[in-house]
Amino acid sequence: MNQESYLRWISSLEKGGKILEDSQREAKQSLEKIGFPKKSAEKWRYTNLNRLENILKLPINTSKESLILKINSEVLNENYKLPNGIEKINNDELIAYLSNQTILNTSYENFLTNLNHATNHKIIALKIKSDKMINLEIVIKNLKQHLTPSKILILVEKNAKLDILQIIQGSSSSSHSNLIEIYLDENSKVNHSFIAIGSELSSLLGTVSIKQEENSSYSLSSFQQGWYLSHIDQNIFQVKGNAKSTIKSLTISQKDQQLATHSYIKFNGPNGSVKQVNKSIIEDNSQSIFNGLIDVPKIAQKTNASQLSKNLLLSEKGRVHTSPQLKIVADDVKCNHGATISQLEEEQIFYLNSRGINRNEANLLLIKGFCKEIIDNFPINSTKWSHLSKYLKKNK
Numbered sequence: 198m199n200q201e202s203y204l205r206w207i208s209s210l211e212k213g214g215k216i217l218e219d220s221q222r223e224a225k226q227s228l229e230k231i232g233f234p235k236k237s238a239e240k241w242r243y244t245n246l247n248r249l250e251n252i253l254k255l256p257i258n259t260s261k262e263s264l265i266l267k268i269n270s271e272v273l274n275e276n277y278k279l280p281n282g283i284e285k286i287n288n289d290e291l292i293a294y295l296s297n298q299t300i301l302n303t304s305y306e307n308f309l310t311n312l313n314h315a316t317n318h319k320i321i322a323l324k325i326k327s328d329k330m331i332n333l334e335i336v337i338k339n340l341k342q343h344l345t346p347s348k349i350l351i352l353v354e355k356n357a358k359l360d361i362l363q364i365i366q367g368s369s370s371s372s373h374s375n376l377i378e379i380y381l382d383e384n385s386k387v388n389h390s391f392i393a394i395g396s397e398l399s400s401l402l403g404t405v406s407i408k409q410e411e412n413s414s415y416s417l418s419s420f421q422q423g424w425y426l427s428h429i430d431q432n433i434f435q436v437k438g439n440a441k442s443t444i445k446s447l448t449i450s451q452k453d454q455q456l457a458t459h460s461y462i463k464f465n466g467p468n469g470s471v472k473q474v475n476k477s478i479i480e481d482n483s484q485s486i487f488n489g490l491i492d493v494p495k496i497a498q499k500t501n502a503s504q505l506s507k508n509l510l511l512s513e514k515g516r517v518h519t520s521p522q523l524k525i526v527a528d529d530v531k532c533n534h535g536a537t538i539s540q541l542e543e544e545q546i547f548y549l550n551s552r553g554i555n556r557n558e559a560n561l562l563l564i565k566g567f568c569k570e571i572i573d574n575f576p577i578n579s580t581k582w583s584h585l586s587k588y589l590k591k592n593k
Contacts (some may be wrong), residue, residue: 198233198250206253213318216288220295224314227306243486247456248426252372252400258343259318266321267334282329286322286352293401294322294350309404309430313376317346325385327354336364339371339399346374353385353413362390362576367399367424375403381413381440389417389573395424401564403429409440411466416442418574422449424456431460438466438497444473447571450483450515457486464497473504476571478564479515486518493525493532500527504534509567511540 207228213221234241234249268280279285286294325331337347353359365373381387393401400423407415421427433442442462450456462471477485485508493500506519521534541563550561 198246198253200232203233203253204229207315210315211257211259211318213316216292217295217317217320219292220314221317223316224311227311228308228315229532231306231308231311240459240488243455243484244428244457246401248455249428250312252344252402252426255285255342255344255370255372257318258340258345262346263338263340264319264321264347265336265338267531268331270424279302279323282326282357283331283333284324284326286324286350291320291322291350293575307404307430309374309402309428310376310406312402313346313348313374313404316374316384318347320348320350322350323352325351325353325357325359327382328356330358332360334362334364337366338376339367339369339373341369341371344372344374347376349375349377351378352380353382353387355382356384357382358386360388360576363392363590364402365391365393365395365401367393367395367401368397370398372400373402375401376406377404378406379408379415381407381409381415383410384412385410386414387416389415389579391417391419392575393419393424393427393429395422397425400425401427401429403427405429405431407433407442409433409435409442409560411437411439414441416569416574417444417446419444419446419458420571420575421447421455421456421458423451425454425503427454427456429458431458432459433462433471435464435466435469436477436547438464438469438500440469442469444471444475445571445574446475448475448477448487448569449480449486450477451480452483453481454483455486456484458488459486461492462490462502463492464494464500464502466496467498467500469497470501471503473502474507474508474570475521476504476509476567477517478509478511478567479517480511482512482514484516484518486524488518488520489534490522490524491532491534493527495526495528497527498529500530500532502530502532506536507515507535507567508538509540509564510538 448456479485491502504521506521508517519536546559
């Protein structure tokens with residue numbers, strides 16, 4: 198996208214209301230400064246930028262009907278009344294928070310975050326009260342041939358527990374810009390299931406940003422499939438260490454789809470831990486991209502971190518780009534990382550054939566086994582959102 202067209206697109210964006218006005222203005226300025234992504238940037242090296250450019254050509258969806266909120270299985274309408282234990286963040290708190298842009302304070306150089314802030318017309322901002330336990334479900338629908346921006350902010354107070362199921366649906370050349378930010382106070386716990394299923398040339402630009410205080414626990418189970426182009430950032434920041442983080446992700450790419458996951462995890466204190474497993478299945482002429490960095494500065498002594506990228510290549514034309522990375526300055530840590538690329542093993546298929554299982558069923562069993570570590574973390578009711586029940590169906 199040439200600079201003139203890019204700047205013209207930025208200037209054409211409509212204002213998102215008084216509360217969002219300042220953050221939107223700053224985001225536009227940042228977009229102008231960093232420019233449209235280039236292949237020279239590692240983060241966009243393998244991305245088809247023509248597909249990204251086509252997203253910016255879509256009209257912005259400002260409809261409030263694109264987002265459905267459920268709390269403890271009850272659907273809430275626009276003027277919803279929240280149950281005990283959860284409340285809306287008031288306007289003053291929200292404006293103060295938005296002036297800080299993002300949890301990680303890196304939005305000035307982050308294209309996806311700034312794109313969301315610049316286009317977004319609505320934000321869901323909730324606070325989970327201390328010592329409470331809440332089940333929250335958020336469904337984000339698409340609008341045909343539109344770009345649908347959405348932002349979710351959740352503050353989880355001390356000793357609170359949140360189970361959140363986030364669904365993003367895409368079809369008919371639709372696109373999403375989604376940003377979810379979760380702040381975990383001391384001794385809080387969040388189980389986050391992120392399911393993104395697209396089809397028919399749909400695209401997804403998503404960001405998950407997490408900030409953890411001491412003795413908090415955050416677990417992310419992520420699944421994405423069916424997107425013509427997807428680019429998801431997973432960012433975790435342990436403010437003082439002494440926190441636990443778990444990320445388990447599964448990506449399935451088919452046809453000529455291009456699905457990317459980029460993660461950045463930083464410890465800012467000792468005794469933190471993270472376990473990350475990213476799995477991908479690559480079929481046909483598709484591409485899977487994983488780029489993960491675990492940052493362990495000198496202050497983060499006694500960190501325990503592991504990062505593994507496992508890829509199952511089911512086609513000779515499919516491509517895998519994987520780069521797990523560790524940046525370690527601290528000298529008293531236990532950290533490891535690795536990557537594997539494999540195919541279905543003929544010996545395993547032969548063994549199943551010898552037990553009366555035909556080749557197609559044997560292939561499916563092996564693929565299910567590859568996925569099991571990830572999908573077992575999803576709630577049972579998440580299966581209703583997937584047309585790939587062969588991957589998400591649980592055996593109880």
